[in-house]
Amino acid sequence: MRSLLPESLPIVDEANLLARYATSQRPFIRFNFISSVDGSAQREGLSGGLGSPGDKRIFGLLRRLADVIVVGAGTVRAEGYAGDLVSAEDIAWREARGMSAQPVLAIVSHGLHLKPDNEVFTLSPVPVLLFTSAEITPEHRAQFPAQVEVIEVAEVNEGCDPQQIVEILTSRGLEFIHAEGGPHLLGQFIAADRLDSLCVSFSPMVLAGSGQRIAHGPQEAVRHLRLHSLCEEDSMLFSDYRRRE
Secondary structure, three states: OEEEEOOOEOOOOHHHHHHHHOOOOOOEEEEEEEEEOOOOOOEOOEOHHHOOHHHHHHHHHHHHOOOEEEEEHHHHHHHOOOOOOOOHHHHHHHHHOOOOOOOEEEEEOOOOOOOOOOHHHHOOOOOEEEEEOOOOOHHHHHOOOOOEEEEEOOEEOOEEOHHHHHHHHHHOOOOEEEEOOOHHHHHHHHHOOOOOEEEEEEEOOOOOOOOOOOOOOOOOOOOOEEEEEEEEEOOEEEEEEEEOO
């Protein structure tokens, strides 16, 4: 993998990548997506078909830096999030720096249609924060495994309030927020103006079809970004766009 911006380097190693994706800003809210050249975030309904070894490497390093991984319920159902969130190497790196072994998992489920016995809950080695705007009874709450905390937040634009989610996460010391989709969740955070970094891997393929874009919302919400970093490997581009003040 080579660096194109902010400097031209023939090879970028792990330390260089971690340094460019890190930040001292807190709270810091990052979304990570993959897209084809013609704008599709899915191949045959999943994001994995667009990936590459370089994309998987970047994906793992972004998770390594995070205090919490935020994901929408639809992405959980489509992609699967059961079990460990990071590798043994990532765990060792995090523990050596005084971080928790793995990031906390936060799931955003507007209608709370994930069942309590879903493997994302029963097999999770870390606490799971389940945000919903649905009204939850004590009986329903008690059906979830002990490591799952169901948190009710306000409804905004047919979704869970991003402002409230961020406030709750940061109040618990989870200030480096790394989100992985889906498009509706990103659209909600854009509309709420709670986006500091958007990392997009551009896959060198065109798909046509009807695949979703990386962001979706009921109306436009224009936010201007600046290109912070750009790398390339096998014609695939790895970008990090940051908030433009």
